[in-house]
Amino acid sequence: MVRDREATKAKLLEAALTEFATHGIAGARVDRIAAEAGCNKAMIYAYFGSKEGLFDEVLKIQLAQVIEAVPITPDDLPGYAGRLFDTYQRQPELLRLAGYHRLENGFEATNKAEADHHAEKIAAVAEAQREGLLTTDFEAEELLDLVVHLSILAFSTPVATRELVVKAVTRLLS
Known part of the structure; x- marks a missing residue:
């Protein structure tokens, strides 16, 4: 099966938004994010480098949306x-x-x-x-x-x- 990189990233970002907003950086769990996104948690590290990298990307996207809007x-x-x-x-x-x-x-x-x-x-x-x-x-x-x-x-x-x-x-x- 061929993986759609952008679709996978989008699912991870959506799941991470909820997880980080609910639990913060320290309380968020990559296994919950991966499960919610229907992905292997290794994908988080492959796409974002770390849990903190994923958090930074989620926050960057949210800020960009407000700046634009x-x-x-x-x-x-x-x-x-x-x-x-x-x-x-x-x-x-x-x-x-x-x-x-x-x-x-x-x-x-x-x-x-x-x-x-x-x-x-x-x-x-x-x-x-x-x-x-x-x-x-x-x-x-x-x-x-x-x-x-x-x-x-x-x-x-x-x-x-x-x-x-x-x-x-x-x-x-x-």
């Missing part, structure tokens, strides 16, 4: 925060994965593309500040981090709503 809008940071909030509501696994990544690796970016994208967002906020569109009470990176962290409020409290996030970012900017 929610471009920064420095002239409408409350709307940006609201769209991020909506995305995190639809994809709660991403916040869990990011949390596990931070527990294991601190605040280090998962890859160069993520670091570059973060730098681009900071530059966009800084440009909007120079143009007088945004408050200069905070450095560009501080302001961006505040907006992003307000958008993940639902991850830490059940009272958070999209409206609360948008209102909080609006007040932050006033």
Whole structure:
């Protein structure tokens, strides 16, 4: 039987997303991932090198999806925060994965593309500040981090709503 490499990788990534979001990096088991994907666990090592390599790939894909789906809008940071909030509501696994990544690796970016994208967002906020569109009470990176962290409020409290996030970012900017 000829194995379809891309289909196998896709099954492993899908199974790994659930496993890592549920159990974290340390608690995830490659045997469960392989069983869920209908594969031999040796395929994980063949395609991703290690359990950590698989985790990194899963997180990279999830981050890329958010970056693609929610471009920064420095002239409408409350709307940006609201769209991020909506995305995190639809994809709660991403916040869990990011949390596990931070527990294991601190605040280090998962890859160069993520670091570059973060730098681009900071530059966009800084440009909007120079143009007088945004408050200069905070450095560009501080302001961006505040907006992003307000958008993940639902991850830490059940009272958070999209409206609360948008209102909080609006007040932050006033």
